[in-house]
Amino acid sequence: MKVRTPLSQGWTLRLNTDRDTPEGTPPRLAGTTVPAQVPGCVHTDLMAAGLLADPYLDRNESKAAWVGRADWTYASELPRREGAFERADLVFEGLDTVAAVRVAGRLLGRTRNMHRSYRFDVTDLLADGPAPLEVAFTSAYTEAEALREALGQRPNSYSEPFNYLRKMACSFGWDWGPTLVTAGVWREARVEQWSTARLAEVRPQVTVAGDGSGTVEVTVDLDRTTTGQDRPLRLVAGVGDTSSEVTVAPGAMTATVSVHTPDVALWWPRGYGEQPLYACTVVLEDAGGHALDAWERRVGFRTIELDTSQDEHGSAFTLVVNGTPVFARGVNWIPDDVFPTRVTADRYRARLTQAAEAGVDLVRVWGGGIYEDRAFYDICDELGLMVWQDFLFACAAYPEEQPLRSEIEAEARENVVRLMPHPSLVLWNGNNENLWGFADWEWEQALGGESWGEGYYLGLLPRIVAQTDPTRPYWAGSPWSGSWDHTPNDPDHGTAHSWEVWNRRDYSDYLTTVPRFVAEFGWQAPPACATLERALSERPLTAQSPGMLHHQKAEDGNGKLNRGLARHFAPPADFDTWHYLTQLNQARAVAAGVEHWRSHWPRCAGTVLWQLNDCWPVTSWAAIDGDARLKPLYFEMRRLYADRLLTVQERDGALVLAGCNQSAAAWGATVTVRRMGADGTVRAGAEVPFEAAGRSVALAALPRSVTEFGDVRGEFLVADADGLRAVHFGCPDREFAYPAASYEVRVREDGEGGAAVTVTASGLVRDLLLQADRLAPDARADRGRVTLLPGESCTWRVTGWARPTAHAAEAALFCVNGAPVRE
Structure with missing residues (x-):
């Protein structure tokens, strides 16, 4: 039987000084050898040796830029070949990225692709005993910039040259990620002996x-x-x-x-x-x-089809599993760490379990990252999380000339084979936003006839999938309308990305279209306060402090956050209020979109939130921040993606109830609907029955007596059924006549290192949120925002809080109608 010997011990790392070292390189590194971890990368090895400050903290990222510009050598020793075997191979599951591999001084080969494996015959080299092994990495910038010079400039949404080599694109930075260009033996290295x-x-x-x-x-x-x-x-x-x-x-x-x-x-x-x-x-x-x-x-045994049939609305994009059409409740996944070797199987399980517990049933592996580790897909198999897998192209024009073309073909063939056993994998997707970029971002004019990737997305990749993995559908890109007959981001055909709303418009504009499948949409918010306080040493924190701005990578990101707030709220008086309102606005924005689109099933067949996770502490679109803390959006997603969702929607100028039922069983209920005044009085009420068959949406008209506001600035709607609540306000918060918040807080220890925090409202309390990390950095709450009517109570279960007090709980509670009037 073949014998596998992992090469995980005895590695060292040194800086190559064959060419000028980049500016910022510490002089003491010349001639210095440090221990190295394999799998691993240069940054993490330098941090472990005390030679690099954590680039996730403060503005250390900028001070680490030299690492990605330098050349590095990893060294170890190969074992002696066992005489019982005819052949010995040196195998690398992943080298990041441009490397020369030598054994006993002999060059075995050169690599230029992070996303594929390599195998070298070392039978003769190991015959006489252990042999020295060196993997010399050239800076990814050196390779990418040389190819850019040779092949010509191609359009790119970012200034970095990631589209000129096969490497995790987001290591060059993104609008949510740091620029930390890695190098290293990033997946298993081993010797295989066989006969x-x-x-x-x-x-x-x-x-x-x-x-x-x-x-x-x-x-x-x-x-x-x-x-x-x-x-x-x-x-x-x-x-x-x-x-x-x-x-x-x-x-x-x-x-x-x-x-x-x-x-x-x-x-x-x-x-x-x-x-x-x-x-x-x-x-x-x-x-x-x-x-x-x-x-x-x-x-696993299952069938998967992609329904793209024509209908009166355009052309569908519906996943059909075992003959059952599915409304996909999805999230976009980015690498969970810029240094992906730190993402263990346990970390995958924790993050994917969080997704499943939030009602997610589809995870899109985005094209600017990596083909994830086998553990990721194994866990998705177990949890029933469908995987939409992008081929690794994102937001740029990619040359189709050599050497890139042959690398891309080898990479695609290997990864299709590697992932095809997994039943969770339901879709191969050619790229992220590149077809859209060519059509609508003036790429065509800039290219002047040069290659840009169309041959990959509409030729090479679908051919590889058809030849190798024909049981799964392939889609050329996201967004993509299915053909050049329509613009790629046509909401009536195929997949659509909704970014005009975040970038330029209010989230109420989500309600103006019904895309067939929303593959990307989202709204930003800062991470938890405890995450900011760990990552940033400056005090006091403000929205415009240097560290906050450094950890905000989106173009005019804070400007967009603030304009989004101004449409709904009065200017926040302090950082804590700004932080609460921006997190609330994120949850509300996503709710507006999902409630609307989900109520239009089966015309709209899925929403894929941008994004589930973060790769470092940053202001971003994520529901789970870079320190794995749950933002209010996470709890909102849990409500929005539950099997049953109750929402108030507008149809033909009138308000209706929508009962969205994704369970197999029918859902029948009588909804109690009230038009209430800001003072808590009921101005009108009705009992509205509805019946939603399994996997369907039921719409129920609301009587005019309930929906006709006497004063839109002082009245709102509340609909309750089966423990679900929908609340509808007819004007922005800044115009509504909120009473001062009035509630009582009680705290009860549970004897298990946590507590129950119960709030009882004396009047209307809008979007009350307990920020558990303000109680203790490791404290977690079990729910997000809640709107309470007079006399109603809500209890948060908090874990990781050692010394619970009502005073501390009061300081961690926030609501739209301000600080509470103390009872």
Whole structure:
């Protein structure tokens, strides 16, 4: 059997001084060798050695810019080859990015792609004993800028040259991320020793027949030694308790074996059914039955289709799983750390579990990041989170000339094969915003006929998917209308991105269109106060303090935040109020969009929030900040993505109730609707019944007696049913005649390192929020904002709060109608 020896110990790192070192390089680094972690990267190794300040803190990012401009060498030692094996290979699952690999001084090869693996034959080099190994990294800037010079300038939404090499684009910075250009052995390095033959590639295609049976057709490519060329082999595949085998003829380099399983249990997205997974094993044996190599993954049986049929509204974009159309409740995923080797399986599980607990059923892996680790997709399989996987192109024109084209083809083929076993993977997407950029961002004029990536998105990539993974749909880009007959971001066709609202307009403009599928939309807010206080040392913090502005990467980001506030609120008097209102505005903006779009199912078939997570402490569109603290948006997403959502919407100039029911069971309810005054009195009321079938939306008209406001600045609507509440105000907060907030706070310790905080309102309290991190940095609350009517109470369960007091709780509570009048 093949033997794998990980190369994870004994690595060192040194600065290369063969060329001038970049400005800012510490002189003491010349000739200095430091311990290195593999997998890892230069930045984290320098931090561990005390040679680099944490670039996530204050404005240290700028002081670390030299690291990405320098050249570095990782060094270790390869083990002696065991004589029982015919062949020894040095394998790198990932090298970031431009590297020369040498063993015993001999150049084995050069790399220029972070997103693929590399294998080198080192059989002869290990025969005489351990051999020195060096991986010399050239700065990614050096390679990218040289290619830009050779191939010509291409349009790019950012100034950095990430589109000229195959590297995680966002390591060059983004409108939410720092510029920290990494280098290193970022995935596993190992030596593999084997004889006769090995499994070079395994491609399982999983299908489900109409009779409920399932088939896994496994195609393998083989690599043989010289003595193994003329030997017959046997390939044995197993799925669950069923297995099948074939004989591989001498000299054959590929083989296919099918395993047929009757009455398979179907894999479903969360909320639609269970997620049964079957062990799939492939064993390569010699003629005597001795195992030479083995491969194992888990697979799931399900069908996935993409409905793009024409209708009276345009053309659909609806995911259909096992014959059931799905409204996708999605989030966009960015790398969870700019240094991706720090993202462990436990961290993936924590973040994806948070997504699932918020009602998410689809995660889009965005094209400016990476093809994530296997653990990410394994966890999505288990949690029932559908994965929309972008190919790694984002916000730029990409040359189609060599050497990029061959690298992109190799990368795409390898990663399609690597990810195809996962039932959670439901869509391959060609790129992020590049087709849109060509059509609508004046790229076509700037390019002057030069290549820009169309050949990848409409030619190479769909061909690779069709050849390798034909059981899954491919879509050319996001946004993309399906053809050049319509502009790529046409909301009536295919996928759409909604960014005019955040950039230029109020979030009420979400209500003016019904896209077929909203693949990106969002609103910014700062991270939790405890996150800011950890990351920034300046005091007092203000929205315009230097550190805050450094950790705001969006163009005019704070200006957009403040203009968004001004449409709804009076100018905030202090930083704490600004912080609360910007976080509230983020939650409200997303709610306006999702409630509207979800109420238009099945015309609109999904929303994918930008974004779930952050990669460092920053003001951004994320629901979970860079220190893993939950912003108010997270709790709002949990309400918006619940199976049942009650909302007040406008149809044809009148207010209606929308009961959005994503569960399989019918939802029937009688809704209590009240028009209330700001003083808490009921001005009018009605009982409104509705019945929503499973996976449907029910609209119910509201009587005019309830919806006709006597004074829009002093009245509002409240609708309650089955523990759900919808609140509708007819004017901006700055115009509404709010009473001064009046409530009582009680705190009760629970004996488990936490407490229950109960607030009882004496009058209307709008959007009351407990910011738990103000109680203690590690404190967490179990819910977000709530609007209370006179006499109503709400309890927050808080964990991680060692010394609970009512006084501290009062200081951490915020609401729209100001500081409370103390009882």
